[in-house]
Amino acid sequence: MTVVFQGSLFSGGAGGGRFGGLARARRTELADGAWVEVLRCWLPRPDEVFEHLAEHAPWREERREMYERVVGVPRLLAHYSEGAVLPHPLLGRAREALSAHYGPELGEPFRTTGLCYYRDGRDSVAWHGDRFGRGAERDTMVAIVSVGEPRVLALRPRGGGAAVVRLALGHGDLVVMGGSCQRTWDHAVPKTARAVGPRISVQFRPRGVA
Ligand SMILES: O=C(O)CCC(=O)C(=O)O
Numbered sequence: 001m002t003v004v005f006q007g008s009l010f011s012g013g014a015g016g017g018r019f020g021g022l023a024r025a026r027r028t029e030l031a032d033g034a035w036v037e038v039l040r041c042w043l044p045r046p047d048e049v050f051e052h053l054a055e056h057a058p059w060r061e062e063r064r065e066m067y068e069r070v071v072g073v074p075r076l077l078a079h080y081s082e083g084a085v086l087p088h089p090l091l092g093r094a095r096e097a098l099s100a101h102y103g104p105e106l107g108e109p110f111r112t113t114g115l116c117y118y119r120d121g122r123d124s125v126a127w128h129g130d131r132f133g134r135g136a137e138r139d140t141m142v143a144i145v146s147v148g149e150p151r152v153l154a155l156r157p158r159g160g161g162a163a164v165v166r167l168a169l170g171h172g173d174l175v176v177m178g179g180s181c182q183r184t185w186d187h188a189v190p191k192t193a194r195a196v197g198p199r200i201s202v203q204f205r206p207r208g209v210a
Pocket residue numbers: 114116125130144153187188189201203
């Protein structure tokens with residue numbers, strides 16, 4: 001796929017090759033035992049990661065049946081199962097660092113990696129929780145690293161209503177959704193009419209969570 005990308009479009013992101021300490025992530029408690037933690041500019045060399053993923057990840061367009069119609073999913077997807085080699089070494093290191101820090105509380109490491117490519121403001125993900133696997137019954141965590149154009153990750157209690165939390169996730173930022181967040185809250189990346197460039201989100205999840 002051909003990508004028009006200028007690193008200088010984006011600002012922020014840690015330089016060098018080192019990850020900052022995850023202990024600096026700030027936890028915000030939401031209702032019903034859900035929480036989110038955000039750590040800005042956590043991923044080193046986000047320009048390089050964005051360009052590499054845009055060019056080399058095995059992007060696919062998905063189509064899903066909805067209300068008896070087949071519709072295109074408004075974003076590109078790639079998935080790495082447990083044990084698969086990730087497309088950039090910094091992603092492997094990110095996952096290790098996340099497992100080392102959150103593993104004791106999570107009770108297991110992050111094992112799978114999903115990628116979403118939001119080509120522009122028309123791409124989005126609708127309200128949902130990652131409720132396959134342990135997220136349906138028990139507390140879990142989903143860690144997301146964002147590269148590219150900032151987009152909003154919106155959260156609201158499960159069951160509807162307006163967004164309660166709107167996190168603008170920028171280039172190199174980390175967000176971790178934890179506690180009961182996947183079963184008691186929903187999250188979404190809303191469409192935007194603003195002229196926004198591309199964003200790639202990298203989601204790390206424990207085994208079976210989707
Ligand atoms: O793009 C994001 O940050 C969220 C993606 C997401 O919620 C998902 O793939 O389940």
